[in-house]
Amino acid sequence: MSLPVHTDDDRRRLLEAVGVSHVDELFSSIPPAIRQVRLDLPAGLTELETRTRVEALSAADTTPDSASFLGAGCYRHFVPAAVRALVSRGEFATAYTPYQPEVSQGTLQHIFEFQTCVCELTGLDVANASLYDGPSALAEAAFMALRLTRREEILVSQGVHPETARVVDTYAGGPGFPVHRLPLDALTGTTVFDCASLSPAIGAVLVQQPNFLGVVEDIPALAEAAHAAGALLVVSVNPSTLGVLEPPGRLGADIVAGDVQVFGNAPSFGGPSAGFMACGTAHIRQIPGRLVGQTTDSEGRRCYTLTLQAREQHIRRAKATSSICSNQALSALAATVHLALLGPDGLRERGEICLKRAHHLHAALCALPGVRPFVTGPFFLEFALALPCPAAEFAQAMRGHGVDPGVPLTRLLLGADAGPSGAGTSPGGLVPEHVLLVAVTEINTPEALDRYVAAARETLAALTPEEPTP
């Protein structure tokens, strides 16, 4: 067990100074009826024993390699060693919220740099210090849009990841904000926005870029439609694409949210990462979460401090813009350091590698018998394939070849995360058991792409024996 810091002698001195003979006396305010006798947990272990136990659990998992093509909201990217080295520094990791700015300039300044990076990526003026993750950031953005429009209904594209849509449903369930869905076009996979059928109470329109099927949405058209309806357009964007794609903030999006997992943060079974949110200056008083601002000290030196805190729970209590009290400072730092290492050229190049490799693999797979694109819209680093056999069966067989070929859409849509309002119906209402979602990043080497295609050819031949030609 972890050794206590007090020696027996120190403990005696502490008890004496407090004026009690036994530490139990300090717990006398706990009513006897609920006084616990002992915790029913195993005895403590030494550090060595602990390691052995935890390492055995880690070893029981399968660590993905360059032939893993899973994405769907969590992407494996290469993280330079400098990121981990800097983020691991105790001065960053073991500090608390920067409530004492004079001894927190390190944290405050890196958050200010993060805010700047998010503004640069999204094309908007203001970004907060980060939120819990991408999905909860999108839910917060929807609430913010409703406050700004003084409306109560939310419209969510079916191109938004079903888990993210479920988070929006769950948040909206508290105050009872109605949530409606926008369908995807069955052919292209892009969001269909028919203004005519719109409720006048809709204040927030939520889309994802690229969307859940990997398709690049037409942001200018969606913004125009949302604005014509008096609503705000909220875009959840994969920031990995923003060295190549024009930022949503320059295409009419009012609020841009997302997750910086793709910069500097290991997948870590889905968390932690950091959500981000950006908006225009006009909307600054309604943005949730921490903001770091630049100011000067009494000597005129430039410094940073938490600011505009009248929006937040510790000041405004029940009238705060959100109950969020923290941010994800260390995950945001990982992203900032990674972006600083990448620079503008590195960001664009990384995006182009993903894009080119994804298209290469897409073309090679679609040339296999029975494989076709599930939808036809333009895609970036992720795409949906319609297979001639159930995707889950295909994936299992492919893992036998050492290739994890992607996420079967059924895993995300059927039962698993289909919320009460039907987050998970597919274009045209098909049950997409034959659809596989494939993600490609710079981790997936050209050799791994070749292995994928070869294994897929073999697997499909085994799973879908050719009809004898008459």
Place this chain on the structure above:
Amino acid sequence: MTIDRTEPLIFDKSLPGHRAVDLPAAGVPETDVSKLLPGVPLRTTPPRLPELAEPQVVRHYTRLSQLNHSVDTGFYPLGSCTMKYNPKVNDEMAALPGFAELHPYQAQSEIQGILRLMYETEQMLLEITGLRRATLQPAAGAHGELTGVLMIKAYHRDHDGTERDTVIVPDSAHGTNLASAAMAGYRVVEIPSSPRGLIDVEALRSNLSERTAAVMMTNPNTLGLFEEDVLQISSLAHEAGALCYYDGANLNAVMGKARPGDMGMDVVHLNLHKTFSTPHGGGGPGAGPVAASATLAPYLPVPLVHRSETDGTFTLDYHRPLSIGRVKGFYGNVSVIVRAYTYLLRMGADGLTRASEDAVLSANYLRARLQGLFPVPHEGPCMHEFVASATAHLAQEVTARDVAKRLLDFGIHPPTIYFPLIVPEALMVEPTETEDLRALDSFVGAMRQIDREAREDPEILRTAPHTTVVGRPDEVQAARHPILRWQA
């Protein structure tokens, strides 16, 4: 002359043409980007990210790290935050490739290790809290609160309680309690504390009604006092048809001593980054698991980790028809959970109990040693923290803020100030169990000197700190003319 030891912004250090990352070639036949993305608007002006070589990036952030106070560099008795030492083995375990590199959508046969770890973490937290089931999904304490209140709301919706629109909180509550209740669509009623600093049972009784959805409480409360009437409070709430929410921020005081479940609580959030030693990260990531009684367990977010009775394998269980849904993508802040699990294994039953005992003992020690200088308005003993007051120093025009700023010159992070709101000039001190007697005594020494300075040389307090890289920031300027990003 003022010496400026601040660090320029990384954007101001940028030198065009430099770069730090080498990337592989795409390695596939070259195609023009615009051909791959037909009709898609492409970026015309690149983002103004910094352009630097790796050594410059590393120096910049290393230098920034040195501008922080942290648990690794000094005493951090910040009340309500439990700034205990974060054992280094926890970080190494979280970085193991079998956890850090795992993708959330891998096949269940490939993730048995992490699912088992999550399941066992849940089981240990249930033993510590005395509750039925727990989710590890919420990312932070306030996120756990929101989750718990949404569960309460869903429960009432299912039990003809839709007219229950009010949540009662004591005036000593964390601001997040009120904000979480409001975010879930509730009206919030604050009730005053008794002169002893506890929930006023009569005030509670007179506010409970058929409109009450829940009572939220922190125990020990934010004054560091155990709510002695907790059983009466939970009975009254339940008799009125309301549920009880327990803010577990202060659980570090009572491990192995008392359990929220035994107190009659229906739902509890824990802060793994407080009680279970995971690093605070400068404000996150933490983790805020939520444990629920049998009444509320069906409403927990999906998925939960299920262990098969027949073969002992672990699966993610989504088939929970009453679940509120989800509050986060995937399954939670898993690397934080790995750290907490490592801590729990290492501490075991005796270690956790000893941690609470030492945390309470050390707080009482500081309380006793400071009593003559910074009196505690509420009778003790305290639990893991206490709230002293600097009102006596107002006569010298010295405030709690001045005391806090002067402490920075001693290399000590100040206590939480001006919270809870019910104590004027509050100084909320939580030493934790990981500070030795020498650290506690040097804090007492610093507070003694500050008390003396308040009488002899108050100006030194009003202008403190004097040794930090910057002095007090101009907060008014920051808020009046917000500069929230670098501009070229």
